[in-house]
Amino acid sequence: xxxxxxxxxxKTTVAVALGLRAASEGKRTIVCEVSAQENASRMFEHTAxxxxxxxxxxxxxxxxxDPDESMREYVLLQLKVRAMRDMLFRSRIFNYLAAAxxxxxxxxxxxxxxxxxxxxxxxKKGRKYDLVIVxxxxxxxxxxxxxxxxxxxxxARVGPIHSQAQTLDRFITDHEHTGTAIVALPEEMPVNESxxxxxxxVDEVGVAVDRVYLNGLYPERxxxxxxxxxxTLAEEENGAARAAARAALSEHGRARSQRAQLSRLxxxxxxxxxxxxxxxxxxxxxxxxxxxxxxxx
Amino acid sequence: MPTLGEVLEDKQIxxxxxxxxxxKTTTSAAIAxxVAAQGLxxxxxxxxxxxxxxxxxxLKELGNEAKRVDPALFEKQxxxxxxxxxxxxxxxxxxxxxLIARQAPDEESRERVLGNRIYQQISGALAGSQEYMxxxxxxxxxxxxxxxxxVLDTPPTRNALDFLDAPKRLTQFIEGKSLRVFMKxxxxxxxxxxxxxxxxxxxFKRIVGFDLLADLAEFFNAxxxxxxxxxxxAKRVNKLLADPSTCFLVVxxxxxxxxxxxxxxxxxLVEAKLPFGGVIVNKVHYPAEQLRAEVEDLPETxxxxxxxxxxxxxxxxxxxxxxxxxxxDARNIKHLASxxxxxxxxxxxxxxxxVHDLAGLAQINRYLFATxxxxxxxxxxxx
Numbered sequence: 150x151x152x153x154x155x156x157x158x159x160k161t162t163v164a165v166a167l168g169l170r171a172a173s174e175g176k177r178t179i180v181c182e183v184s185a186q187e188n189a190s191r192m193f194e195h196t197a198x199x200x201x202x203x204x205x206x207x208x209x210x211x212x213x214x215d216p217d218e219s220m221r222e223y224v225l226l227q228l229k230v231r232a233m234r235d236m237l238f239r240s241r242i243f244n245y246l247a248a249a250x251x252x253x254x255x256x257x258x259x260x261x262x263x264x265x266x267x268x269x270x271x272x273k274k275g276r277k278y279d280l281v282i283v284x285x286x287x288x289x290x291x292x293x294x295x296x297x298x299x300x301x302x303x304x305a306r307v308g309p310i311h312s313q314a315q316t317l318d319r320f321i322t323d324h325e326h327t328g329t330a331i332v333a334l335p336e337e338m339p340v341n342e343s344x345x346x347x348x349x350x351v352d353e354v355g356v357a358v359d360r361v362y363l364n365g366l367y368p369e370r371x372x373x374x375x376x377x378x379x380x381t382l383a384e385e386e387n388g389a390a391r392a393a394a395r396a397a398l399s400e401h402g403r404a405r406s407q408r409a410q411l412s413r414l415x416x417x418x419x420x421x422x423x424x425x426x427x428x429x430x431x432x433x434x435x436x437x438x439x440x441x442x443x444x445x446x
Numbered sequence: 447m448p449t450l451g452e453v454l455e456d457k458q459i460x461x462x463x464x465x466x467x468x469x470k471t472t473t474s475a476a477i478a479x480x481v482a483a484q485g486l487x488x489x490x491x492x493x494x495x496x497x498x499x500x501x502x503x504x505l506k507e508l509g510n511e512a513k514r515v516d517p518a519l520f521e522k523q524x525x526x527x528x529x530x531x532x533x534x535x536x537x538x539x540x541x542x543x544x545l546i547a548r549q550a551p552d553e554e555s556r557e558r559v560l561g562n563r564i565y566q567q568i569s570g571a572l573a574g575s576q577e578y579m580x581x582x583x584x585x586x587x588x589x590x591x592x593x594x595x596x597v598l599d600t601p602p603t604r605n606a607l608d609f610l611d612a613p614k615r616l617t618q619f620i621e622g623k624s625l626r627v628f629m630k631x632x633x634x635x636x637x638x639x640x641x642x643x644x645x646x647x648x649x650f651k652r653i654v655g656f657d658l659l660a661d662l663a664e665f666f667n668a669x670x671x672x673x674x675x676x677x678x679x680a681k682r683v684n685k686l687l688a689d690p691s692t693c694f695l696v697v698x699x700x701x702x703x704x705x706x707x708x709x710x711x712x713x714x715l716v717e718a719k720l721p722f723g724g725v726i727v728n729k730v731h732y733p734a735e736q737l738r739a740e741v742e743d744l745p746e747t748x749x750x751x752x753x754x755x756x757x758x759x760x761x762x763x764x765x766x767x768x769x770x771x772x773x774x775d776a777r778n779i780k781h782l783a784s785x786x787x788x789x790x791x792x793x794x795x796x797x798x799x800x801v802h803d804l805a806g807l808a809q810i811n812r813y814l815f816a817t818x819x820x821x822x823x824x825x826x827x828x829x
Contacts, residue, residue, distance in 0.1 A: 157467015287466045337802035393765035429767035431774035
């Protein structure tokens with residue numbers, strides 16, 4: 150499951166919530182981060198996990214996929230002769246080529262995701278996972294990221310990379326086993342962008358979009374009649390009563406305009422839309438993600 | 447504490463930087479609008495493919511050419527537009543192609559580069575090329591000198607820092623110094639430098655496939671005549687970024703993560719000796735601090751006034767939620783200010799309506815260009 154969306158919409162929180170839910174259902178699940186930011190492990194107040202599969206909770210693991218480490222691991226699996234491997238890693242020219250080849254970092258990152266999803270993993274002590282969740286890079290780069298295998302397959306027309314890239318492209322676009330979720334916010338532009346993202350994912354990348362999560366939806370705390378009453382109060386009163394009435398009106402207004410965005414989103418995307426509530430919590434930690442995981446359905 | 451108007455006085459370039467999702471595009475558009483309204487000719491550049499800027503400025507679409515925003519649109523919103531506002535959306539690929547066309551010594555080398563598959567990849571997709579092209583276009587517009595101020599909305603990288611490193615990464619790649627020596631088909635270098643290199647190359651070939659390597663060799667050969675031109679240009683771009691007439695504004699949100707990123711980004715700006723102009727925090731919940739004493743018996747007060755205990759409880763609970771968010775924001779901003787050793791944090795409140803058009807921009811503008819006291823006073827009227 151690849152979790153996509155623009156920056157700042159709560160992709161990591163949703164990815165972790167999806168992970169918690171799957172883990173609570175008994176699925177062995179791993180949440181992969183690809184940006185070296187370790188937001189997921191930070192949510193668990195865990196020290197940085199790096200390029201290691203670390204168990205956060207029962208059935209739930211986390212890894213931060215580093216392209217250099219992935220490359221190294223890939224080469225280790227490809228080359229059986231040890232002397233050759235050592236020579237290769239020490240070689241400046243190899244490191245240069247690896248860094249200079251456009252898209253290679255993205256490719257080996259997706260390669261690692263593929264590897265984690267295999268049931269007969271070649272990596273030493275590799276666990277079998279029932280579900281691999283990817284906290285994808287923000288859109289803008291996100292579609293490009295998922296397209297890397299296909300682009301690569303067309304650049305390198307022969308050789309192992311060509312066939313590997315084809316395998317990865319099939320893996321990404323395998324609708325039966327691989328899906329994407331889009332995380333959106335209930336605002337004008339993010340809704341437009343999510344609709345555009347869905348089109349790109351389906352038409353250009355060819356992946357399945359299973360669900361759109363509308364994150365941060367304000368609860369409808371007040372009815373229209375109550376809002377009118379509060380508007381009068383806000384005009385007549387001073388001090389805390391007035392501030393509280395204004396806060397309530399502001400909540401009411403936002404909740405309403407967000408409902409309008411929700412209907413726009415439903416009209417504009419093909420995938421089913423699921424809403425996630427705004428949590429009035431100063432810091433979104435693992436408990437917030439757990440709260441959301443109960444509402445994922 | 448200087449206002450944003452004072453910070454931008456005498457500036458020719460303003461670069462809005464920050465991580466994704468913090469309202470950079472909106473802020474850039476609002477700043478450009480504000481300065482233009484005061485009588486200058488301003489152009490705002492975005493690289494965001496999501497057409498957000500075009501939407502918010504009421505333009506159907508934006509292209510690689512600057513377009514003027516219809517002054518009548520501002521009038522409708524009650525904004526007096528004394529100057530001119532222009533906008534453009536960078537097409538990194540096209541900008542790169544134009545750059546190649548300018549730098550190529552002759553037609554043949556130009557066609558060789560443009561037709562090369564590696565080039566086609568990096569010009570569109572290589573991490574860093576978007577950022578590099580944004581700076582390139584900025585440089586071009588600045589050199590042409592048609593505008594009083596250029597406002598750049600930086601690309602939506604997850605890590606704001608990518609933006610600063612990108613040009614270096616890309617020029618290093620294009621220079622390909624160490625690589626070109628080895629790639630010459632009949633080069634002696636491979637033999638001279640010994641077995642290690644040739645084995646490494648052959649292994650690499652085996653992994654990536656020969657085609658790719660041949661394309662790379664072709665790419666570097668085609669580029670060889672342009673490397674000096676590129677380097678010279680990159681140097682001038684860097685000089686422009688460090689010039690006192692340029693200013694970097696860090697844009698962030700009030701939550702912990704964006705604040706941490708802003709602190710980090712500011713440190714990198716200082717390390718790179720780039721001119722930091724200030725920090726803008728978007729979507730801030732302003733606290734009603736002065737009311738703390740009254741809040742304790744708020745449910746009772748409200749119940750009495752509303753004649754509805756249930757509603758009163760909900761209003762009070764909602765208010766407490768808002769206050770908690772406001773306190774968090776205040777705490778995070780205090781931390782930000784002390785890390786940046788600045789008092790000049792510009793706080794834009796979380797408005798009741800989300801900002802996506804000129805009316806919204808005008809509203810944000812009032813906050814951006816106000817003094818600190820004015821902002822607090824305006825926000826007190828909000829919530």
